[in-house]
Amino acid sequence: MEFKQGGSILKKKTVKDIYWPGKRALVRVDFNVPMDDSGNVTDDTRIRAALPTLQYLLQENAKVVVMSHLGRPKGNRVEKYSLRPVAHTLQKYLPNVLVNFVSDSVGEEVENAVQHMAPGTILLLENVRFYAGEEKNDESLARQLALLGDVFVNDAFGAAHRAHASTAGVARFLPTVAGFLMEREVEVLTQALESPDRPFLAIIGGAKVSDKIAVLENLIQKVDALLIGGGMANTFLAVQGHDMGNSLVEENAREVALRLLQRAEELKKPLLLPSDVVAAKAFAADAEYAVKSVGELQADDMALDIGPETVKQYQQVIQTAKTVLWNGPMGVFEMPAFAKGTFAIAESLASVSGTTIVGGGDSVAAVEAAGLADRMSHVSTGGGASLEFLEGKVLPGVAIIEDKQS
Numbered sequence: 001m002e003f004k005q006g007g008s009i010l011k012k013k014t015v016k017d018i019y020w021p022g023k024r025a026l027v028r029v030d031f032n033v034p035m036d037d038s039g040n041v042t043d044d045t046r047i048r049a050a051l052p053t054l055q056y057l058l059q060e061n062a063k064v065v066v067m068s069h070l071g072r073p074k075g076n077r078v079e080k081y082s083l084r085p086v087a088h089t090l091q092k093y094l095p096n097v098l099v100n101f102v103s104d105s106v107g108e109e110v111e112n113a114v115q116h117m118a119p120g121t122i123l124l125l126e127n128v129r130f131y132a133g134e135e136k137n138d139e140s141l142a143r144q145l146a147l148l149g150d151v152f153v154n155d156a157f158g159a160a161h162r163a164h165a166s167t168a169g170v171a172r173f174l175p176t177v178a179g180f181l182m183e184r185e186v187e188v189l190t191q192a193l194e195s196p197d198r199p200f201l202a203i204i205g206g207a208k209v210s211d212k213i214a215v216l217e218n219l220i221q222k223v224d225a226l227l228i229g230g231g232m233a234n235t236f237l238a239v240q241g242h243d244m245g246n247s248l249v250e251e252n253a254r255e256v257a258l259r260l261l262q263r264a265e266e267l268k269k270p271l272l273l274p275s276d277v278v279a280a281k282a283f284a285a286d287a288e289y290a291v292k293s294v295g296e297l298q299a300d301d302m303a304l305d306i307g308p309e310t311v312k313q314y315q316q317v318i319q320t321a322k323t324v325l326w327n328g329p330m331g332v333f334e335m336p337a338f339a340k341g342t343f344a345i346a347e348s349l350a351s352v353s354g355t356t357i358v359g360g361g362d363s364v365a366a367v368e369a370a371g372l373a374d375r376m377s378h379v380s381t382g383g384g385a386s387l388e389f390l391e392g393k394v395l396p397g398v399a400i401i402e403d404k405q406s
């Protein structure tokens, strides 16, 4: 794959640079998919997106060992974050291929299972985040993972901003190449965002507030305006002195939020925040709710969506844009009562005549649920990853891919 970053052209090896027959491909994918309470995959975009690489490796007669994280189990074995249901979805898309699942990520049982694999079959490992060493990029976990493959294939663009044992550490012990999804994401995002048509807007929402707020400090320099919604907006509104009641406000993100508000003012760039919200009395689909202006929230109110006045305001700005990058739903769209803001913003993006990029597991699920995914220029499997890529950062999961000599 070939792309430009920081003024230089980078050429990286892909799966096409390896002779596969009989080899073990240790493939990191991002199968961190949304699930309902009964363990059903509610949006399988990330699984479908990984298929081209898996199909290629299978055709080439590799033994395909697949690893991923799911959710944030914080180093504990948490059953609701098991990847077992994902194996069923994968099997559905690969009906003629043997897809096995092993309920661990490393160790004797897994090594035995790999040893008994036939070429042209898949073994999906259990959630690598059941091990505390994963997020710590622990060397001994990386070594154990490396025992399961001859070549490491990184196709997890959505997790490429994480320097974890399975996304980066393992590359120290195995030859490393990119998968097709990684290649496509990096190339498309480079092309779309290197010299974007302006006005260039970023719309940021969702719930990973402390994770993503730091990225906004850089992003505000690249874009012409920032539109903030979802859980992300609450911390900003709180910093402005609004009582956000029982809403999700991240105390440790207040300082960055304040700095960002000041920065936006210095740069004279609009940083738009909701003027009204849908306020609920509980985080539940059947909770009592009402549209309220942000100054009106009571102690037991939770802001779970942007309100109609905000939607109108944001739509006016979106209409003028030539490039839009969207990460993070505007509300808890999984519950119909709090989905209107997200779906309205999705509709708006669908009618933008320039470039529209929607990224992130839940954002993509929202756009899919609205039936508008094919009206976007690019649906990225990475939310945080695409934001950090746009910042100009060399993502750890990309950096570890071997350079291709020309």
Ligand SMILES: Nc1ncnc2c1ncn2[C@@H]1O[C@H](COP(=O)(O)OP(=O)(O)O)[C@@H](O)[C@H]1O
Pocket: 205, 206, 207, 208, 209, 229, 230, 231, 232, 248, 303, 304, 305, 327, 328, 329, 330, 331, 332, 333, 334, 359, 360, 361, 362, 363, 364, 383, 384
């Ligand atoms: N106001 C809000 N309060 C609490 N959660 C919210 C709010 N708005 C959005 N969310 C939640 O944010 C989650 C998605 O956040 P995030 O993971 O950052 O997005 P993505 O996966 O697209 O990167 C969704 O599950 C949604 O329910």
Ligand SMILES: O=C(OP(=O)(O)O)[C@H](O)COP(=O)(O)O
Pocket: 030, 032, 071, 072, 158, 159, 162, 208, 359, 360, 361, 362, 381, 382, 383, 384, 385
């Ligand atoms: O869903 C993901 O990120 P995203 O919500 O920013 O798209 C990735 O799988 C990374 O997960 P993480 O943010 O728990 O490291």
